[in-house]
Structures are given as C-alpha cells and as structure tokens.
Amino acid sequence: DVKVTQSSRYLVKRTGEKVFLECVQDMDHENMFWYRQDPGLGLRLIYFSYDVKMKEKGDIPEGYSVSREKKERFSLILESASTNQTSMYLCASSFAQVTGELFFGEGSRLTVL
Amino acid sequence: GEDVEQSLFLSVREGDSSVINCTYTDSSSTYLYWYKQEPGAGLQLLTYIFSNMDMKQDQRLTVLLNKKDKHLSLRIADTQTGDSAIYFCAESRTESGAGSYQLTFGKGTKLSVIP
Numbered sequence: 001d002v003k004v005t006q007s008s009r010y011l012v013k014r015t016g017e018k019v020f021l022e023c024v025q026d027m028d029h030e031n032m033f034w035y036r037q038d039p040g041l042g043l044r045l046i047y048f049s050y051d052v053k054m055k056e057k058g059d060i061p062e063g064y065s066v067s068r069e070k071k072e073r074f075s076l077i078l079e080s081a082s083t084n085q086t087s088m089y090l091c092a093s094s095f096a097q098v099t100g101e102l103f104f105g106e107g108s109r110l111t112v113l
Numbered sequence: 114g115e116d117v118e119q120s121l122f123l124s125v126r127e128g129d130s131s132v133i134n135c136t137y138t139d140s141s142s143t144y145l146y147w148y149k150q151e152p153g154a155g156l157q158l159l160t161y162i163f164s165n166m167d168m169k170q171d172q173r174l175t176v177l178l179n180k181k182d183k184h185l186s187l188r189i190a191d192t193q194t195g196d197s198a199i200y201f202c203a204e205s206r207t208e209s210g211a212g213s214y215q216l217t218f219g220k221g222t223k224l225s226v227i228p
Contacts, residue, residue: 042220090155102216104155
C-alpha cells in the first residue's frame with residue numbers, strides 16, 4: 001500500500017523556536033510538496049521539489065525553507081516559528097509527468113504559542 | 114493567475130444527490146481533479162477528468178466538465194453519511210523546465226449529510 005508518512009501529527013512550539021517537519025514517501029516519487037491548510041483559505045503551496053537537492057518556491061514560501069537530501073524524504077523548516085504559522089501542514093508526493101495525482105500524508109498540526 | 118472557486122458549504126439529506134460545483138480559470142489545464150478530505154486526515158484523490166472529456170462516471174460519482182464556461186461539477190448519487198467530508202476541486206498546470214504537474218486547489222466544499 002502506498003504511503004506518505006509525516007513524522008508528527010501534533011506539535012506545540014514557542015515563538016522563535018526552530019521547527020522541523022519531516023515527510024517520507026515509499027513510492028519512489030520524483031515530486032514532493034509542502035502545503036499549509038487553513039480554514040477558509042484552502043491549501044496553499046509553500047515549496048515543492050521535483051528531484052533530489054532541487055527545490056522551488058510555491059505561493060507562500062516566506063518564513064519557510066526545505067531540504068531534500070534523499071529522494072524519499074522532504075523536510076520543511078521553520079527557522080524561527082511565529083504565531084501566524086500555526087496551521088495544518090500537509091505533505092504530498094507524485095510521479096512526474098503522469099496524471100499529476102498527489103498522494104497526501106495525514107498532516108501535521110502545528111501550534112505556535 | 115490561476116484561481117479555483119467553489120462554494121464553502123453544502124448540506125444534503127441522506128439518499129439525495131449532492132452536486133458540488135467548481136470554476137477554474139486556467140484554460141490550459143490538462144487534468145481537473147476532485148479530492149476528498151475526511152476529518153483528521155489528508156486528502157485522497159476521488160476522481161479526475163482529462164480536459165478533452167465532457168463527462169466521467171465512476172459508480173456513484175459523475176464528473177461533468179464544461180470547458181467553454183470553465184465549470185466542473187461532482188455529483189454524488191445516493192449520498193451517505195460516510196460521504197460527509199471536505200471536497201476539493203483542483204486544476205493542473207505544467208511547470209516549465211521541470212515538466213512536472215503542479216496543482217492549484219479550491220478552498221474546499223464541506224459536505225454535510227443529514228441522516
């Protein structure tokens with residue numbers, strides 16, 4: 001069964017802390033994505049990667065960075081967490097150049113106090 | 114830029130049909146998608162339609178595409194309480210240089226099914 005696993009379902013951090021959100025997929029997908037989901041705003045793309053060590057900014061990259069050292073793993077980093085980064089973070093992956101179907105993880109709910 | 118619009122809420126009685134509507138702006142989209150998100154879970158692909166099709170049927174699901182009006186709809190026949198979820202419409206665009214698809218999502222329609 002195909003799987004996208006996000007390391008933490010719930011996190012609570014303090015303002016200014018560095019936060020790592022990890023995502024691993026076991027489908028040998030080329031593409032990986034980080035979205036945040038907020039009520040009334042839907043899903044917004046933060047960063048994506050279409051190959052190891054490659055990264056592209058999405059629609060809302062400010063305050064975030066990413067790392068893709070291995071094909072199966074895509075990490076989202078908040079260098080200095082702020083309260084407006086309290087959100088649900090969703091990781092997804094897909095094959096390149098097929099239908100574009102995304103496979104999602106279960107999400108990581110981050111609260112920044 | 115691209116934008117995908119859908120109403121935020123829909124309420125139907127169990128056994129009735131549900132119709133969730135979506136409009137999109139990028140006429141070059143190759144595929145259009147419907148994703149379902151159950152409470153506390155990530156999104157899961159329900160169905161997709163290729164842009165040269167008008168309709169696609171899959172069991173209780175019917176997708177209609179009107180390319181001229183850039184309108185997509187999802188009809189769920191005989192709606193059940195297990196269909197209660199948030200439904201997202203999405204369109205694809207191909208990233209130049211990468212050759213990979215990126216999706217733009219609507220804000221999601223929360224479907225509530227009344228027993």
